[in-house]
Amino acid sequence: MVKTLMKTTALALVAGLVGGTAGAQVNLTIATASPGSVVYLTTAHLAAVASERGIANLQIAEGQTLTNTVLDVAEGRMDISEAPMILPFLLSRGMGPYSAQGEAGAALASNLRALYPYNAGGFFVFTMASSGVTSWDDLAGRTVFNGPPRGAALTNARQAIQLAAGLEDGPGYTGLQANWGQLNSMLLDGSADAYVFPTVHPSDRVILMESAGDVNIISTPREIFESEAYQRIFNMPGNIPIELPFSEAGYDEHVHLLGSDDGIMRALGTAFATVVNANMDYQLAYDLTAAHIETLEQFRNSAPMAANAGHGIVDQRLSGFCGANQLRYHPGAVAAWQDRGFDIPDCAEPQN
Structure with a gap:
């Protein structure tokens, strides 16, 4: 499946970067987030191994608005996109950023298939140790960065704070929104008392904060995380539980875990998948997934x-x-997983 990528400002031909592409069979377009994120890292790795194995040359469009590129894949204008799993759900309902699609969104969403899943991290509180914030309750009355002005990250950050501390943006604390590109400078300039955003550990942003002093990472307390109310949020599309031993997070002695009685970091997490159009060739989907x-x-x-x-x-x-x-998964992806000893849930297999 060969298509031309339209309307992209950051197009990179990975084949030219990694070399060894003479045997590659097709050219594919793939959209991803900005460099430095695990989302981009996932894309770059697939591009490299697909090229090395002669499966495909992947043209990477980086720094994209995935809300738009998921729709591009559904409509057949792009081959592959990284996707927060909330987006196919919203598209299927014609909701949120896909309200313009209305009832047609269901048919478009049915065109999407997954190759493999991963996550973009969990929502923790990050704060300088000198801030005096040592728990989610301490966010009361504080200025808290909780994401960009719009999107799933802001919604989930607000949800995580409300469930952990019963605080709402506005009456409970002052929410501060800014684009992701502004966050690094904000982490050091004192714009906020604390920050709630999704990240995979070890995070470059936490390490950046360390340059200004010791940093606290505040986990969702176990009794709250395991409560019935908190567990219900994992029934919502795109939400997954994150539990990681702090000993495996990769930080030095200047980063401290608070809010956990057993050394486990717990948080609301964001599920992602690499998605393709349902019409992608079976063998191509199989080979890409197998390479992954x-x-x-x-x-x-x-x-x-x-x-x-x-x-x-x-x-x-x-x-x-x-x-x-x-x-649901692409049939070729299901076969690739199963051939390598993985059990794909029946409810995630394609219906046709």
Whole structure:
């Protein structure tokens, strides 16, 4: 499947970067987030191994608005996109950023298929140790960065704060919104008392904060995380539980975990998948997925955060499939996973 990528400001031909592409069979377009994120890292790895194996040359459009590129894949204008799993659900309902699609959104969403899942991290509180914020309750009356002005990150950050501390943006604390590109400077200039955003650990942003002093990462307390009210949020498409031993987070002695009685970091997490159009050739989907699976160890060794992003986990609850989430795997992807000993949930397999 060869298509031309339209309306992109950041197009990179990965084949020219990694070399060894003479045997590649097709050219494919793929959209991803900005460099430095685990989302981009996932894309870059697939591009490299697909080229090395002669499967395809992947042209990467980086720094994209995934809301738009998921729609591009559904409509056949792009081959592959990284996707927060909430987006196929919203498209299927014609809701939020897809309200213009209305009832047609259901048919468009049915065109999407997943190759493999992963996650973009959990929502923790990040704060300088000198701030005096040592719990979610301490966010009361404070200025808290909670994401960009619009989008799933802001909604989930507000939700995480309300469930953990009973505080609403406005009456409970002053929410501060800014684009992701502004966050790095804000982490150091004192714009906010605390920050709530999704991240995979170890996070470059936490390490950046360390340059100004010791940093506290505040976990969702276990009694709250395990409560019935909190567990209900994992029934919503795109939400998954994140539980990670702090000893595996990769930080030095200047980063401290608070809010956990057993050394486990707990948070509301954001499920992602690499999605393609349902019409992608079966063998191509199989080969791309197989390349991903067979190089998981290589990927996990490619960057410190890569080991903690859930690649290779296809468990229904931990990957975010099924329930109200109608996204299903591509048949070629299912076969690739099953041929390598993984069990794909029946509810995540394609119906036709």
